Amino acid sequence: MVKKKKVNDQTVFLCEICGLGYSNKETAKQCEQWCRKTGTCSIEITKKAVYIPTPFTKE
Numbered sequence: 001m002v003k004k005k006k007v008n009d010q011t012v013f014l015c016e017i018c019g020l021g022y023s024n025k026e027t028a029k030q031c032e033q034w035c036r037k038t039g040t041c042s043i044e045i046t047k048k049a050v051y052i053p054t055p056f057t058k059e
């Protein structure tokens with residue numbers, strides 16, 4: 001399920017799996033489907049992210 005979050009007065013839609021935020025729900029959904037299916041993030045999708053959670057630097 002895509003989650004909504006307010007960041008700097010902007011609503012972003014979060015991929016529940018990787019936690020990246022997008023300005024539109026469709027992209028967040030795409031990311032979530034991709035993450036679920038492949039277990040990784042698609043660069044094509046993540047480059048559209050407008051919000052990156054801070055503990056993103058995990059190996």
Ligand SMILES: [Zn+2]
Pocket residue numbers: 015016017018019020031032035041
């Ligand atoms: Zn994702």
